Amino acid sequence: MVEEVEVEPMNKVFARVMEVMTLIGLIVMIVPGLISLTGENVYVDPIKTVQNWDKPAEEFWTDVKGIRIHGYDWFLTNLEYFDCISLVGIVILALTPIVSILATIPKAPRVYKLILTVVLVEMLFAIVRPLIMAGGGH
Amino acid sequence: MLVDAWWFWPAVLFLFTFVIGIIAPISGVGGGVLFVPLTTAFFPFNVDFIRGTGLIMALTSSLSSAPQLTKKGLANLRIMAPIVAVSSVTSILGGIVGLWITNSFPEGKHYINIMLGIVLFVIFVVMATSKRVEFPEVREQDGLSKKLGVAGAWYEPSLERVVEYRITNMAIAIPAFAMVGFIAGMFGLGAGWANVPVLNLIMGAPVKVATSTSMLIITVNDAAAAWIYLANGAVLPVIVIPSVIGITIGARIGAKLAVKAKPKAVRYLVMGIMLMSAVLDVWKGLSGLGYVPGF
Numbered sequence: 040m041v042e043e044v045e046v047e048p049m050n051k052v053f054a055r056v057m058e059v060m061t062l063i064g065l066i067v068m069i070v071p072g073l074i075s076l077t078g079e080n081v082y083v084d085p086i087k088t089v090q091n092w093d094k095p096a097e098e099f100w101t102d103v104k105g106i107r108i109h110g111y112d113w114f115l116t117n118l119e120y121f122d123c124i125s126l127v128g129i130v131i132l133a134l135t136p137i138v139s140i141l142a143t144i145p146k147a148p149r150v151y152k153l154i155l156t157v158v159l160v161e162m163l164f165a166i167v168r169p170l171i172m173a174g175g176g177h
Numbered sequence: 178m179l180v181d182a183w184w185f186w187p188a189v190l191f192l193f194t195f196v197i198g199i200i201a202p203i204s205g206v207g208g209g210v211l212f213v214p215l216t217t218a219f220f221p222f223n224v225d226f227i228r229g230t231g232l233i234m235a236l237t238s239s240l241s242s243a244p245q246l247t248k249k250g251l252a253n254l255r256i257m258a259p260i261v262a263v264s265s266v267t268s269i270l271g272g273i274v275g276l277w278i279t280n281s282f283p284e285g286k287h288y289i290n291i292m293l294g295i296v297l298f299v300i301f302v303v304m305a306t307s308k309r310v311e312f313p314e315v316r317e318q319d320g321l322s323k324k325l326g327v328a329g330a331w332y333e334p335s336l337e338r339v340v341e342y343r344i345t346n347m348a349i350a351i352p353a354f355a356m357v358g359f360i361a362g363m364f365g366l367g368a369g370w371a372n373v374p375v376l377n378l379i380m381g382a383p384v385k386v387a388t389s390t391s392m393l394i395i396t397v398n399d400a401a402a403a404w405i406y407l408a409n410g411a412v413l414p415v416i417v418i419p420s421v422i423g424i425t426i427g428a429r430i431g432a433k434l435a436v437k438a439k440p441k442a443v444r445y446l447v448m449g450i451m452l453m454s455a456v457l458d459v460w461k462g463l464s465g466l467g468y469v470p471g472f
Contacts, residue, residue, distance in 0.1 A: 044250045044332050044339055053254055054247035057396070061240040072418035076187060085183040088415055096225040096411040097280045108410035125414040126407070129233055133403040135240055136396050143254070150325060154258045158265060158397065165269045165401045169408030 049147040056142045060135040068128025075121035082120035110169045137162045186221065191419035193220075194234075198427020203435045204447035206304070208424045209235040209367035211447065211454075214297050217290060218457040222416060224286045224293075225279050228365030229411035230420050232272075232399050235367030237421050238428065239395040250331035251389035256344055256382065259325060261397040263351050264358030268398040271362025272405030280409075290462030293364055297455035300370050304448055307374045312340065315381035321347040322380075329386065344380045353379070354394070362402035367395050 078085045087103045100108050111130070114123040140155050140162070147155055194212065201208040213231040217224055246252040279285040318327070327344040353375050361368040372391035376382040382390065406412050464471040 044330050046248060046250050047254075050247050050250070050252075050254050054244040057240065057247075058244035061244070064240075065237070069418065069422065072414045073422075075414055076184070076418060078183070083413070083415070085415060088413065089183045089186065092222045092226060092413070092416070095223055095279045095286060096229075096276065096409050099223065099225075100410045108408070110408050113410060122414040125418065126412065129403070129407065129412060129417070132233070132236055132240060133400045133407070136400045140397075147254075148326070151255070151258055154262050157262050158258065161262070161265050161269070162397070162401055165265070165404045168269070169405070 049143045049151065052146050053139045053143045056139040057135055060131065060138055064128050064131035064135060066128070067131055068125050071121040072125035072128070075125055080120055081122045082114070082117045083122060137166075187415055187419045190216075190220065190416065191423040194420045194423030195427040198424040198429075199431040199434065200443060200447060201424075202428055202431035203443040206444075206447050206451075207235065207367040207369040208238060208428065209365065210300060210370055211450070212420065212424070213365050214293055214451070214454040214458050217293060218454050218461060223279070224289050225276060225406075225409075225411040226413050226416050228275060228363075229403075229406035229413070230417050231365030231367075232362075232403050232406060233412060233417050234420055234424055235361075235365075235395055236399040236403055238424065239367065239392045239399065241425075243389075243392045243396050246389035246392060249389075250329055251385055252393040253327075253329045253386065253390055254393070255325060255327045255329065256376070256380070256386075256390045257393045257397070259321075259327075259347060260351060260354045260394055264354040264394065265397050265401040267355045267358035268362035268402045269405060271359040271364075272402040273362075274359075275363035275365075276405065276409050276411060284466055287462040287465030289364075290458045290465065292462075294455045294457075294459030294462065296360060296364060296366075297451055297458065301448060301451050301455065303370060303374060304444075304451075307378065309373070309377055309384050309387075312342075312383050313377065313381040315343045315345045318343050318345045319347060319349075331386070333385075340383065342381070342383050342386060344382055346379050346381070350375050350379050358398050361395075361398055362405070365402075365406075368398065369395065 075081050083103060091099050091102050094102065100106050106113065114126040117123040137159065140159050144152055144155050197208050197211045201211060209231045212234060213227055216227045243252055279289055322344050328342065330339050330341040333340045357368045357371040369391045372394055373387045376387035376390055377384055460469060463469045
């Protein structure tokens with residue numbers, strides 16, 4: 040007979056939210072991503088990409104699109120293109136731990152509520168940092 | 178020529194990551210640890226895009242497996258939360274420093290190649306020397322672990338019973354995770370190679386708990402660093418999509434083969450490949466700086 044293990048509520052909630060968010064993120068990333076590999080309706084011309092992908096990110100974008108990138112508007116304002124929609128899938132995946140932690144906090148023991156809130160603030164800082172501190176990693 | 182067709186490299190990348198996906202579960206090495214150095218050595222992409230892709234690959238695979246492991250009681254938030262409170266910050270810092278080096282110095286990518294080669298040597302040594310303890314005995318918990326109540330249980334089918342465990346040395350382990358987070362963010366590596374020995378040998382987590390909780394740690398650390406790469410345009414779907422699909426399909430086949438294959442032989446083969454790519458990455462960096470001839 041298989042013994043039952045009682046998994047803590049905070050672990051259960053975290054796992055359930057992560058599972059759903061990951062599935063959504065993967066679908067949004069892969070389906071438009073695969074379509075973008077046909078080279079049709081893409082923001083970044085594949086031929087120019089190949090000619091420039093040996094350059095550092097900053098130089099790449101200057102030479103391929105004539106833009107400097109600081110933040111997320113380079114793909115969020117171009118959602119009519121499949122490669123940019125695919126990046127939204129990556130955004131959902133990167134948001135997954137944040138949403139999972141947010142959902143978990145009410146179920147967590149008091150000391151873990153505090154620790155998870157700290158992690159949440161750090162993750163939110165990672166998102167907004169490029170917007171408030173122009174220059175990103177460059 | 179075929180090589181000049183724009184789809185050539187994405188197609189090769191798919192096949193390449195498919196093979197990595199197969200051998201990674203058999204050898205017990207994370208796919209990202211093989212992907213980043215080998216792609217840096219053999220593919221024409223700048224190391225910025227390779228690290229961005231490596232992070233997304235590690236994030237995707239850890240997000241895919243972590244929920245199931247958490248539901249079984251193998252991955253535990255009680256262990257993960259205090260660790261990522263520190264390591265997610267260093268992971269973000271690693272991403273910032275890594276991109277700053279390649280974009281602010283003309284020779285930046287060569288320095289990154291050399292550092293990546295050195296990190297690979299370290300990973301090689303860790304893999305060659307660290308031994309795992311299936312069920313470490315924790316006689317007494319340290320103050321912090323006790324206060325946080327870091328313990329758990331899971332049903333172990335091979336023993337046909339529930340195994341309970343406790344964790345210790347949290348305060349000693351956190352600085353180690355901080356360093357690992359920085360390296361993961363800087364080079365776009367998954368960090369199972371370092372997380373598992375620290376969780377198992379220093380903190381006393383059973384091997385299955387260590388490998389599973391490592392996945393949970395990677396989800397948070399790599400998600401934090403991924404924002405830095407996204408915000409700097411270092412994530413290109415044309416590189417990410419074939420890589421994620423290739424490694425995902427390969428890993429499913431690899432997981433089935435792992436039951437039949439001889440893991441030791443494959444592990445030695447993979448360690449040999451890692452050593453070779455470490456040498457190639459250092460050489461590529463030095464040749465870029467003009468110290469040695471190119472290849």
